[in-house]
Amino acid sequence: MKLRFIYAIFMAMLLCCIFILAKKSSPEQLIIGEWEEVSWEYEKTDHENGVHVFIDENQKDEIAQNLIIHKAEVWKFTEDKTLVFSKGTAQMEQLKWNMKGRGHILELKHNEIGSENYQIAEINQDTMVMHFNFDLQVRGIVKMTFKRIQKDSYAQKI
Secondary structure (H helix, E strand, O other): HHHHHHHHHHHHHHHHHHHHHHOOOOOOHHEEEEEEEEEEEEEOOOOOOOOOEEHHHHHHHHHOOOOOOOOOEEEEEEEOOEEEEEEEEEEEEEEEEEEEEOOOOEEEEOOOOOEEEEEEEEOOEEEEEEEEEEEOOOEEEEEEEEEEEEOOOOHOOO
């Protein structure tokens, strides 16, 4: 009798865990939509405590000299795995994207150049944080933070 009770509790907990995991959205589903760049932050990894410095537009341009940097304010990920970069109303660039690993690596595929990888540190319904390493000599990481652009539905407008 006692063994059946323990077995029933174990099965109920197992079913609850399976249900919770089944309801959780995958990073591939969460990334679809429009994301606005909020900030770039440089994290120097040479120091024990770490140094966090916000990056302005001039510094972005300097970092971008030897890298593929997308000069866009809005990144739009579509379900057909197309990524459209835009600034204001102008479309800047369009390429293909793919999630690798456990959904923590974002691969952007260029036609001529090849591909580039970003590490997704955090993604949820409202925020996405990506890292990329930009210089082996400086040993730094750029942390890019995005906020989802909410589309007003008809009910929200009323």
